[in-house]
Amino acid sequence: MLEGRNREVLAATIRSFILTGEPVGSRTISRKRRDNLSAATIRNIMADLEAAGYLEQPHTSAGRVPTEKAYRFYVAHVARPERYQNSNDAELIRRQLRGDESRPPQTILERASHVLATISRNVGVVVAPTAADLVLHHIQLVALSDNRVLVLVEPRGAPARSRMVRMDEEIPQDELGRIANYLNQNFTGWRLEAARAEIARRLEEERALYDALLRGLALLWRKGFLPPEGAAEIYLDGASNLMDRPELADPGMLRELLRTLEEKQRLVELLLRYIQTEDVQQTLQARVVIGLDADPPVSGFALIGAVCTTEQGLAGRVAVLGPPRMAYERVISAVAQVARIVGDAMNEKS
Amino acid sequence: MLEGRNREVLAATIRSFILTGEPVGSRTISRKRRDNLSAATIRNIMADLEAAGYLEQPHTSAGRVPTEKAYRFYVAHVARPERYQNSNDAELIRRQLRGDESRPPQTILERASHVLATISRNVGVVVAPTAADLVLHHIQLVALSDNRVLVLVEPRGAPARSRMVRMDEEIPQDELGRIANYLNQNFTGWRLEAARAEIARRLEEERALYDALLRGLALLWRKGFLPPEGAAEIYLDGASNLMDRPELADPGMLRELLRTLEEKQRLVELLLRYIQTEDVQQTLQARVVIGLDADPPVSGFALIGAVCTTEQGLAGRVAVLGPPRMAYERVISAVAQVARIVGDAMNEKS
DNA sequence: GCTTAGCACTCTGGAAGCGAGAGTGCCAGG
DNA sequence: CCTGGCACTCTCGCTTCCAGAGTGCTAAGC
Numbered sequence: 001m002l003e004g005r006n007r008e009v010l011a012a013t014i015r016s017f018i019l020t021g022e023p024v025g026s027r028t029i030s031r032k033r034r035d036n037l038s039a040a041t042i043r044n045i046m047a048d049l050e051a052a053g054y055l056e057q058p059h060t061s062a063g064r065v066p067t068e069k070a071y072r073f074y075v076a077h078v079a080r081p082e083r084y085q086n087s088n089d090a091e092l093i094r095r096q097l098r099g100d101e102s103r104p105p106q107t108i109l110e111r112a113s114h115v116l117a118t119i120s121r122n123v124g125v126v127v128a129p130t131a132a133d134l135v136l137h138h139i140q141l142v143a144l145s146d147n148r149v150l151v152l153v154e155p156r157g158a159p160a161r162s163r164m165v166r167m168d169e170e171i172p173q174d175e176l177g178r179i180a181n182y183l184n185q186n187f188t189g190w191r192l193e194a195a196r197a198e199i200a201r202r203l204e205e206e207r208a209l210y211d212a213l214l215r216g217l218a219l220l221w222r223k224g225f226l227p228p229e230g231a232a233e234i235y236l237d238g239a240s241n242l243m244d245r246p247e248l249a250d251p252g253m254l255r256e257l258l259r260t261l262e263e264k265q266r267l268v269e270l271l272l273r274y275i276q277t278e279d280v281q282q283t284l285q286a287r288v289v290i291g292l293d294a295d296p297p298v299s300g301f302a303l304i305g306a307v308c309t310t311e312q313g314l315a316g317r318v319a320v321l322g323p324p325r326m327a328y329e330r331v332i333s334a335v336a337q338v339a340r341i342v343g344d345a346m347n348e349k350s
Numbered sequence: 351m352l353e354g355r356n357r358e359v360l361a362a363t364i365r366s367f368i369l370t371g372e373p374v375g376s377r378t379i380s381r382k383r384r385d386n387l388s389a390a391t392i393r394n395i396m397a398d399l400e401a402a403g404y405l406e407q408p409h410t411s412a413g414r415v416p417t418e419k420a421y422r423f424y425v426a427h428v429a430r431p432e433r434y435q436n437s438n439d440a441e442l443i444r445r446q447l448r449g450d451e452s453r454p455p456q457t458i459l460e461r462a463s464h465v466l467a468t469i470s471r472n473v474g475v476v477v478a479p480t481a482a483d484l485v486l487h488h489i490q491l492v493a494l495s496d497n498r499v500l501v502l503v504e505p506r507g508a509p510a511r512s513r514m515v516r517m518d519e520e521i522p523q524d525e526l527g528r529i530a531n532y533l534n535q536n537f538t539g540w541r542l543e544a545a546r547a548e549i550a551r552r553l554e555e556e557r558a559l560y561d562a563l564l565r566g567l568a569l570l571w572r573k574g575f576l577p578p579e580g581a582a583e584i585y586l587d588g589a590s591n592l593m594d595r596p597e598l599a600d601p602g603m604l605r606e607l608l609r610t611l612e613e614k615q616r617l618v619e620l621l622l623r624y625i626q627t628e629d630v631q632q633t634l635q636a637r638v639v640i641g642l643d644a645d646p647p648v649s650g651f652a653l654i655g656a657v658c659t660t661e662q663g664l665a666g667r668v669a670v671l672g673p674p675r676m677a678y679e680r681v682i683s684a685v686a687q688v689a690r691i692v693g694d695a696m697n698e699k700s
Numbered sequence: 701g702c703t704t705a706g707c708a709c710t711c712t713g714g715a716a717g718c719g720a721g722a723g724t725g726c727c728a729g730g
Numbered sequence: 731c732c733t734g735g736c737a738c739t740c741t742c743g744c745t746t747c748c749a750g751a752g753t754g755c756t757a758a759g760c
Contacts, residue, residue: 023752025751025752025753026752026753027751027752037703037704038703038704038705039704039752040703040704040705040706040754041702041703041704043752043753043754044702044703044754046753047753047754057752057753058712059710059711059712060709060710060711060752060753060754061709061710061711061712061751061752061753062711062712062751062752062753063751063752063753064752138494140492140494140500142490142492142502144488144490144502144504150490150502152492152494152500154494237612238612239589239608239612240605240608240609240611240612243601243604243605243608244605251593251601254593255590255593255594258589258590258593259590261590262587262588262589262590373723375722375723375724376723376724377722377723387732387733388732388733388734389723389733389734390725390726390732390733390734390735391731391732391733393723393724393725394725394731394732396724397724397725407723407724408741409739409740409741410723410724410725410738410739410740411722411723411724411738411739411740411741412722412723412724412740412741413722413723413724414723
């Protein structure tokens with residue numbers, strides 16, 4: 001474990017590099033410290049830190065740059081995001097995410113990704129809770145004109161989803177009511193996925209004794225009346241911020257990166273894999289992963305994310321993705337705050 | 351009007367430039383033509399075309415590059431997109447946009463922007479019909495548990511929108527039924543915006559004689575029960591394609607461009623402004639604008655777009671946006687086909 | 701033993717110079 | 731009106747060169 005002066009020099013080096021993006025030399029650190037250690041002394045310390053794997057030099061005579069190990073150390077033992085306060089950020093987040101009538105009614109998830117991108121100057125990503133995790137609270141079936149049926153599924157702790165299906169024949173409202181009753185009595189509290197499977201099983205099994213109820217249900221089933229588990233909704237913002245990063249100057253790499261970001265499915269997997277509810281390794285409600293172990297374009301990136309949970313344990317994800325040179329305290333605070341607000345909002349809507 | 355040999359040389363120059371992106375020299379054209387005109391002759395013709403404003407030279411001794419005027423001429427008088435057939439493209443579009451159960455259930459609009467981006471190697475943009483244009487077909491109000499009311503608005507020719515509002519007090523289902531009846535009898539066939547205004551007026555005017563019906567309506571109104579006219583939904587794909595374009599090599603410009611693309615509201619305005627239903631200047635169902643008259647980052651870009659209309663005259667937009675060096679025939683065909691399919695799909699869903 | 705000043709060394713990044721290549725404009729002859 | 735020839739121009743890539751920044755090492759000082 002790094003202690004005392006070495007630790008301070010490392011922290012100073014990291015802060016300076018995060019700020020400027022330039023390799024930092026011994027003189028820079030020397031000037032910054034009050035105890036007036038000379039550049040030569042700092043050089044010795046830095047040589048030690050380099051030997052220990054915390055710093056590296058882009059080439060013989062440049063300054064030094066923090067390694068991923070250094071960032072991890074910094075986040076784990078130096079950064080104090082819980083003490084970090086930036087009232088501008090906090091205010092901006094609150095203002096952007098308040099359900100205000102006067103602003104364009106984009107979804108809060110969209111705005112969350114935007115505000116995270118703005119504050120972190122990186123990519124902001126938000127993944128909505130996946131429908132497959134939803135727990136069924138109530139189902140309602142409403143007959144509409146033209147043989148259409150409105151299916152309203154209310155999950156616990158998430159906005160209701162409605163879906164319209166067009167049937168080949170009419171199913172009267174009272175029969176729909178009986179079907180809905182049946183579903184509510186049998187499947188309330190079930191995970192949507194489980195309910196889906198069980199319904200399929202029962203239809204299969206009791207094929208013989210088709211009464212009116214099961215017949216209607218089978219008809220609906222065939223039309224896929226349950227909301228699709230579907231590609232999780234993902235909101236992404238701030239990809240253009242990456243263009244300002246000197247560490248991504250290589251245009252070929254940048255192009256690959258943008259392409260990857262457009263493949264939203266891969267991003268979803270990334271977030272779900274790295275940001276889990278059970279994570280213990282969390283710094284103030286946010287999980288920090290430095291040096292992603294992912295496919296080339298984003299390997300070596302850093303991910304700062306948090307789960308936003310509703311009372312019912314439904315989990316969305318908010319995160320910031322970018323090169324490891326990040327203002328960790330600031331971004332961690334922001335991610336945590338956004339996660340809280342989004343989680344609260346999802347609760348209210350339920 | 352350009353005729354004969356000049357016209358052919360111009361067309362050949364444009365085709366060559368679209369293909370390679372390199373300024374094209376007289377020898378290149380000379381070799382391509384069957385009539386074996388020498389490079390010197392071509393040079394003379396090209397000098398004339400330059401004088402007439404169709405070509406220009408990046409510098410004294412490079413080849414020549416088509417101007418916007420040249421592209422416009424090409425699209426208006428040379429290109430024959432209606433004869434252009436690329437069965438690969440057509441097949442790809444059909445496959446991507448078919449409402450297939452086996453593929454991830456993203457909206458068809460999202461997939462439309464993706465397939466356009468893929469084929470054109472530019473940016474694909476799709477704007478959903480704005481709610482403000484919607485014509486009301488039917489409204490249904492359903493009481494749910496916990497004082498919540500489900501508002502189901504069925505427009506003509508567009509997917510129904512549902513919205514849940516939480517009321518401060520209970521409104522019984524039969525009263526909701528009366529309110530819905532009232533709305534349906536009075537406002538079916540109205541544009542949603544107009545209905546919104548008229549409802550506000552009536553509530554204001556008849557404030558005095560509040561009967562139960564109007565009281566319930568007023569309560570709903572205060573909760574904003576009509577679906578928000580809202581930020582038009584926009585789907586964008588293929589921004590990363592722009593990085594491959596040599597004409598956008600300048601990183602500063604590229605950054606500005608990406609930023610602009612992230613401001614979706616501006617894109618919506620752009621499409622709505624340039625792609626209108628009444629356009630006569632259309633080439634095979636697609637409108638081509640070369641050299642946008644917009645704010646810096648996209649000024650000088652080309653836009654190929656089409657309106658997709660439903661039977662009820664509701665209008666979404668699909669478009670391709672990119673530098674004017676485009677495979678016009680191919681992109682025009684693709685845009686037109688996608689617009690047709692998306693329009694049909696919107697009709698079916700209604 | 702830790703700290704520091706001094707010094708030689710190394711490496712980058714930008715400026716300047718150079719030559720090959722591609723393309724042009726123009727002229728004179730067919 | 732077309733064409734071959736020729737001198738001219740401009741870019742692009744390459745090399746060379748130099749200043750600047752930073753290092754490692756050594757020897758002297760506290």
